[in-house]
Amino acid sequence: MLVSVPTFAQRWSPAEVVTVAPSDVLTGGAPLAVNGGPKSRTRPEPPMFPGGMEIGDAERAAVLDVLDSKRLIRFYGPDDTITYSAVDTFEQRFAERMGTPYALGLTSGTAALITGLAALGIGPGDEVIVPAYTFVASPSAVLAVGGIPVITEVDDTLTLDPAAVRANITPHTRAIMPVHMRGVPSQMDELQAIAREHNLVIIEDAAQACGASYKGRPVGSIGEVGCFSLQMHKVITTGEGGMLLTSNAETLFRAKCFHDSASEWRGAAWQDPDPAVRATFQAFPGMNFRMPEITAALGSVQLDRLNGLVGRMRTHKAVLRAAVAATKRVELRRLPDAHGDAAIAMIFFTETPLLAQRVAQALVAEGVGARVLYVEGQHDWHIYACWRDILAKRTWNAAGYPFSMARRPIEYDANMCPQTLSLLQRAVHLDVSPRLSAQDVEETAGALHKVLTALC
Ligand SMILES: Cc1ncc(COP(=O)(O)O)c(C=O)c1O
Numbered sequence: 001m002l003v004s005v006p007t008f009a010q011r012w013s014p015a016e017v018v019t020v021a022p023s024d025v026l027t028g029g030a031p032l033a034v035n036g037g038p039k040s041r042t043r044p045e046p047p048m049f050p051g052g053m054e055i056g057d058a059e060r061a062a063v064l065d066v067l068d069s070k071r072l073i074r075f076y077g078p079d080d081t082i083t084y085s086a087v088d089t090f091e092q093r094f095a096e097r098m099g100t101p102y103a104l105g106l107t108s109g110t111a112a113l114i115t116g117l118a119a120l121g122i123g124p125g126d127e128v129i130v131p132a133y134t135f136v137a138s139p140s141a142v143l144a145v146g147g148i149p150v151i152t153e154v155d156d157t158l159t160l161d162p163a164a165v166r167a168n169i170t171p172h173t174r175a176i177m178p179v180h181m182r183g184v185p186s187q188m189d190e191l192q193a194i195a196r197e198h199n200l201v202i203i204e205d206a207a208q209a210c211g212a213s214y215k216g217r218p219v220g221s222i223g224e225v226g227c228f229s230l231q232m233h234k235v236i237t238t239g240e241g242g243m244l245l246t247s248n249a250e251t252l253f254r255a256k257c258f259h260d261s262a263s264e265w266r267g268a269a270w271q272d273p274d275p276a277v278r279a280t281f282q283a284f285p286g287m288n289f290r291m292p293e294i295t296a297a298l299g300s301v302q303l304d305r306l307n308g309l310v311g312r313m314r315t316h317k318a319v320l321r322a323a324v325a326a327t328k329r330v331e332l333r334r335l336p337d338a339h340g341d342a343a344i345a346m347i348f349f350t351e352t353p354l355l356a357q358r359v360a361q362a363l364v365a366e367g368v369g370a371r372v373l374y375v376e377g378q379h380d381w382h383i384y385a386c387w388r389d390i391l392a393k394r395t396w397n398a399a400g401y402p403f404s405m406a407r408r409p410i411e412y413d414a415n416m417c418p419q420t421l422s423l424l425q426r427a428v429h430l431d432v433s434p435r436l437s438a439q440d441v442e443e444t445a446g447a448l449h450k451v452l453t454a455l456c
Pocket residue numbers: 108109110111134135137138179205207208228229230231240241242
């Protein structure tokens with residue numbers, strides 16, 4: 001007989017109550033909390049805002065400095081003698097940390113993606129390969145410049161599957177957008193080889209992976225363009241904000257033009273110190289995605305915190321991965337570069353979707369903030385099957401643009417990436433907060449051992 005266990009907050013609807021067999025209840029004499037045993041975790045899970053939770057005196061002082069100067073936009077303020085710009089400084093420091101010559105501050109990660117695509121010349125009808133597991137902003141940015149997102153399977157890294165990328169290339173493909181989901185770098189060697197072979201550009205979506213690296217190179221610095229989000233949930237945050245990286249002077253120039261509707265007023269070349277740059281490149285009309293001074297001041301302080309945050313998360317995650325590996329009961333997410341993981345999350349795969357739900361539910365009962373990445377019927381904007389508007393090719397205009405510009409028939413389907421759905425349905429996800437104490441980590445490792453041994 002199966003014992004019914006209550007659902008946990010907002011994750012399961014009443015119709016999806018999961019059951020745990022009494023025979024699974026005991027492991028080494030330790031009853032699962034889901035079946036009435038003691039909880040493994042003695043403290044609540046800290047909120048998962050890595051940089052956001054660290055905001056303190058340094059951020060306050062930096063923001064107040066900008067307010068006191070009344071120079072809220074990077075170009076000018078009431079006092080002509082103040083020429084310092086917090087955005088200039090943040091860009092320089094961000095570029096330096098990521099090992100690229102250039103960075104451009106923007107208003108959001110989405111703005112960075114749109115600007116990056118425009119800077120690379122992606123336009124109407126151009127196909128861009130995007131993973132089936134990413135925030136909807138990635139394909140939306142492609143649509144914003146008139147491109148066609150080609151939704152492509154992820155593999156057991158939960159990043160783009162190189163074989164699927166290869167299979168989806170057509171004569172109209174212009175770019176690949178690897179997304180370093182949940183802090184894990186994509187398989188950049190393989191993707192770069194494909195890009196070289198087919199003369200494609202790579203625009204990295206590093207929104208969730210600030211501080212991660214691949215074979216020693218910071219993510220975001222590897223493709224032609226790299227894009228970051230500084231939104232509240234991200235590793236470091238300014239509430240809202242974005243950053244673009246490139247090593248190419250022309251791409252930077254084009255990004256500057258695109259992100260600034262007044263770029264012509266600023267001499268179009270955007271005060272580029274190199275006259276050759278000013279002379280060579282043609283300007284064009286743009287948007288307004290300019291980063292404000294207050295955002296940049298905050299961002300600079302958060303950048304100082306980046307290495308510490310990632311270091312703490314990596315230490316915690318190593319303990320948790322070892323605990324899962326030791327049980328030999330489930331398969332850990334494959335990491336293309338384990339040393340480069342930003343370590344914001346730990347994910348493992350169970351054999352079946354139902355088992356993943358049972359494991360997550362049992363972990364939640366232990367006081368661990370676990371969840372399954374995809375439960376059919378539940379909406380999540382990070383999963384292509386939930387991108388209802390995109391699947392229906394519905395955009396902001398009656399003409400059906402940009403799908404009207406597609407150079408071949410484009411059809412989407414909620415079942416078009418079964419490998420991705422199967423992985424996500426079997427994926428149990430735990431946040432790895434930098435604010436976990438050593439005791440929290442130890443207790444979580446204990447909970448993982450207890451639950452996986454009992455249920456898997
Ligand atoms: C993978 C990914 N890409 C892009 C974005 C968009 O960033 P923003 O919210 O700053 O526009 C996000 C943010 O949620 C994201 O997670």
